Amino acid sequence: xxxxxxxxxxxxxxxxxxxxxxxxxxxxxxxxxxxxxxxxxxxxxxxxxxxxxxxxxxxxxxxxxxxxxxxxxxxxxxxxxxxxxxxxxxxxxxxxxxxxxxxxxxxxxxxxxxxxxxxxxxxxxxxxxxxxxxxxxxxxxxxxxxxx
Amino acid sequence: xxxxxxxxxxxxxxxxxxxxxxxxxxxxxxxxxxxxxxxxxxxxxxxxxxxxxxxxxxxxxxxxxxxxxxxxxxxxxxxxxxxxxxxxxxxxxxxxxxxxxxxxxxxxxxxxxxxxxxxxxxxxxxxxxxxxxxxxxxxxxxxxxxxxxxxxxxxxxxxxxxxxxxxxxxxxxxxxxxxxxxxxxxxxxxxxxxxxxxxxxxxxxxxxxxxxxxxxxxxxxxxxxxxxxxxxxxxxxxxxxxxxxxxxxxxxxxxxxxxxxxxxxxxxxxxxxxxxxxxxxxxxxxxxxxxxxxxxxxxxxxxxxxxxxxxxxxxxxxxxxxxxxxxxxxxxxxxxxxxxxxxxxxxxxxxxxxxxxxxxxxxxxxxxxxxxxxxxxxxxxxxxxxxxxxxxxxxxxxxxxxxxxxxxxxxxxxxxxxxxxxxxxxxxxxxxxxxxxxxxxxxxxxxxxxxxxxxxxxxxxxxxxxxxxxxxxxxxxxx
Ligand code: HEM
Ligand code: HEM
Ligand SMILES: [Fe+2]
Numbered sequence: 001x002x003x004x005x006x007x008x009x010x011x012x013x014x015x016x017x018x019x020x021x022x023x024x025x026x027x028x029x030x031x032x033x034x035x036x037x038x039x040x041x042x043x044x045x046x047x048x049x050x051x052x053x054x055x056x057x058x059x060x061x062x063x064x065x066x067x068x069x070x071x072x073x074x075x076x077x078x079x080x081x082x083x084x085x086x087x088x089x090x091x092x093x094x095x096x097x098x099x100x101x102x103x104x105x106x107x108x109x110x111x112x113x114x115x116x117x118x119x120x121x122x123x124x125x126x127x128x129x130x131x132x133x134x135x136x137x138x139x140x141x142x143x144x145x146x147x148x
Numbered sequence: 149x150x151x152x153x154x155x156x157x158x159x160x161x162x163x164x165x166x167x168x169x170x171x172x173x174x175x176x177x178x179x180x181x182x183x184x185x186x187x188x189x190x191x192x193x194x195x196x197x198x199x200x201x202x203x204x205x206x207x208x209x210x211x212x213x214x215x216x217x218x219x220x221x222x223x224x225x226x227x228x229x230x231x232x233x234x235x236x237x238x239x240x241x242x243x244x245x246x247x248x249x250x251x252x253x254x255x256x257x258x259x260x261x262x263x264x265x266x267x268x269x270x271x272x273x274x275x276x277x278x279x280x281x282x283x284x285x286x287x288x289x290x291x292x293x294x295x296x297x298x299x300x301x302x303x304x305x306x307x308x309x310x311x312x313x314x315x316x317x318x319x320x321x322x323x324x325x326x327x328x329x330x331x332x333x334x335x336x337x338x339x340x341x342x343x344x345x346x347x348x349x350x351x352x353x354x355x356x357x358x359x360x361x362x363x364x365x366x367x368x369x370x371x372x373x374x375x376x377x378x379x380x381x382x383x384x385x386x387x388x389x390x391x392x393x394x395x396x397x398x399x400x401x402x403x404x405x406x407x408x409x410x411x412x413x414x415x416x417x418x419x420x421x422x423x424x425x426x427x428x429x430x431x432x433x434x435x436x437x438x439x440x441x442x443x444x445x446x447x448x449x450x451x452x453x454x455x456x457x458x459x460x461x462x463x464x465x466x467x468x469x470x471x472x473x474x475x476x477x478x479x480x481x482x483x484x485x486x487x488x489x490x491x492x493x494x495x496x497x498x499x500x501x502x503x504x505x506x507x508x509x510x511x512x513x514x515x516x517x518x519x520x521x522x523x524x525x526x527x528x529x530x531x532x533x534x535x536x537x538x539x540x541x542x543x544x545x546x547x548x549x550x551x552x553x554x555x556x557x558x559x560x561x562x563x564x565x566x567x568x569x570x571x572x573x574x575x576x577x578x579x580x581x582x583x584x585x586x587x588x589x590x591x592x593x594x595x596x597x598x599x600x601x602x603x604x605x606x607x608x609x610x611x612x613x614x615x616x617x618x619x620x621x622x623x624x625x626x627x
Contacts (some may be wrong), residue, residue, distance in 0.1 A: 010384045011386040022390070036337060036407075040336075053334060053516045054268075056274065061274075062274065063194065063195020063258075066481040067336075068403055068480030069403055070276065072195070074178075074181070076565075077566065110185055110186060112181070113193070117599035134336055140408060142477060142480065144478060144558070145559070
């Protein structure tokens with residue numbers, strides 16, 4: 001690098017730039033936190049939704065599936081599974097989920113397998129409520145279509 | 149080795165490579181599960197294999213960073229390590245915690261592990277990369293604190309070189325941002341928002357400081373280039389990393405709830421994230437071209453150059469191809485993501501750890517000018533086998549991802565379902581798996597190179613004379 005550009009200048013860019021952009025990130029974070037309630041509809045996080053999230057975590061569903069595009073890529077996206085199988089009705093989707101969870105693992109040979117988690121009806125209902133809530137977060141219209 | 153205490157790095161490096169081997173074996177198992185869906189089911193479900201694969205990766209890289217720090221900080225500071233005993237104790241604590249956690253994943257169902265470790269008291273489990281039981285996370289914090297204390301005291305006692313200061317800043321950042329793994333609110337959107345403060349601010353933030361510092365250290369040693377020049381480069385590289393990478397985190401905020409301005413901020417700032425990686429390539433090649441002496445450890449130089457190039461490809465090029473919001477809309481969470489994740493983690497962090505191991509291990513084993521030519525030859529072969537096969541894996545996954553997008557995401561009507569799309573991709577997943585096997589063979593060759601004959605007497609004599617000659621023209625490693 002040119003001689004005129006000294007190590008001291010480089011150091012100042014590092015400190016100045018690092019601190020400035022970190023503070024900018026903190027500022028933007030506060031702004032986002034202020035805006036989020038209108039986008040995530042947290043008023044609809046019922047106890048059942050909260051329990052559903054805990055079940056989602058304690059069974060490591062994210063180890064195969066993605067949720068809002070994050071997680072693993074071995075099994076389908078689930079942030080929009082309500083849109084895919086619920087036909088717009090929460091009741092339909094609850095029925096679908098009870099049947100689906102009871103059916104696992106499916107016997108087709110060579111097919112990717114979802115384990116049997118031995119959840120109670122109430123637990124499946126909680127998970128279902130969590131997925132319904134998730135599907136309604138304003139996520140800038142992702143995914144592009146219902147296949148996820 | 150200038151200081152006796154540097155040798156505490158040795159068990160860290162050895163254990164890191166053992167975990168690396170485990171990581172790859174589980175990768176190969178998952179690669180097969182992608183093709184033969186019920187392979188090893190129900191004994192080893194995919195999610196368990198994946199946790200083992202990714203957690204082993206993170207833990208072995210942490211072992212590598214710690215080993216690197218224990219080796220280079222005393223040498224840079226010009227003093228013995230503050231407490232070699234503490235470093236040795238922490239090695240065993242971390243190793244035991246790591247092994248126990250992996251065994252927990254493998255031996256009991258995950259829900260049972262959550263129950264046994266009382267996840268309900270402070271729920272932190274079940275999120276990607278942060279699957280460890282809360283008690284393990286606390287253990288990680290304890291180990292990290294003891295480690296930073298030890299390194300920090302050493303830095304304080306000795307010379308505060310730029311490399312040492314940048315390294316310790318990166319390490320402190322690593323520990324601080326890990327604390328966000330304890331924040332797991334009921335609101336999934338907030339959970340995801342701050343999850344990235346661990347993951348993104350690690351790999352595209354503070355870890356880049358660690359990467360830059362280790363690379364700069366090895367380059368000083370193997371090229372003998374003036375420290376002033378290297379330090380200036382280091383500052384500019386990490387400055388660009390932070391300037392682009394902090395707000396660049398917006399590329400993860402497109403589709404998980406945060407507002408629309410992140411589409412712009414994330415796209416613009418992450419689009420300049422490749423620059424520091426490109427500068428690393430220029431830096432490494434320029435320093436090697438301007439080298440003041442020919443170090444006997446040529447393979448360490450190759451690792452340094454390779455790290456810069458592969459990190460640029462994985463993070464810079466493969467990061468860029470899917471980072472703009474309109475592209476990411478279609479590629480988000482597809483095999484493209486997996487392609488990038490592999491080349492970036494390997495090229496930047498796996499390779500920099502192997503780079504410092506390649507430089508430091510021979511010295512710790514009394515081979516000051518590197519391993520014997522036969523050993524270096526085998527290591528060179530291993531280097532190319534791993535790099536080329538990892539590029540093969542990446543290209544295969546990129547093709548798979550592009551095809552996945554074409555079949556499943558782009559069509560407005562008649563899009564294939566996820567599972568049907570995956571069926572169509574099986575031939576490409578075979579290609580990935582074959583390259584995975586080659587990668588494994590490369591790793592075996594790499595491990596074998598540690599056991600290839602020591603330095604013969606004749607070599608040593610020859611080396612001693614070249615060493616003397618090098619010293620006469622000033623090798624630069626003493627400043
Ligand atoms: C033999 C070689 C390897 C094979 C066959 C392999 C296979 C896999 C598979 C199947 C996944 C899961 C993808 C999914 O979620 O559906 C995965 C994830 C991952 N692997 Fe590997 N892997 C290999 C080597 C490596 C290496 C060398 C590294 C890094 C140094 C690595 C880093 C990762 C990372 C970071 C993830 C998570 C990716 C993400 O979330 O996007 N793997 N690997
Ligand atoms: C060495 C540095 C880097 C590493 C180790 C790395 C690793 C990763 C990993 C593992 C993921 C997947 C996370 C998940 O599982 O959800 C990811 C995602 C991503 N990375 Fe990187 N990355 C690096 C640098 C970069 C850079 C420099 C860019 C941009 C130029 C970039 C752009 C992205 C994007 C856009 C995603 C999201 C993909 C998606 O939407 O699915 N990365 N990265
Ligand atoms: Fe990122």
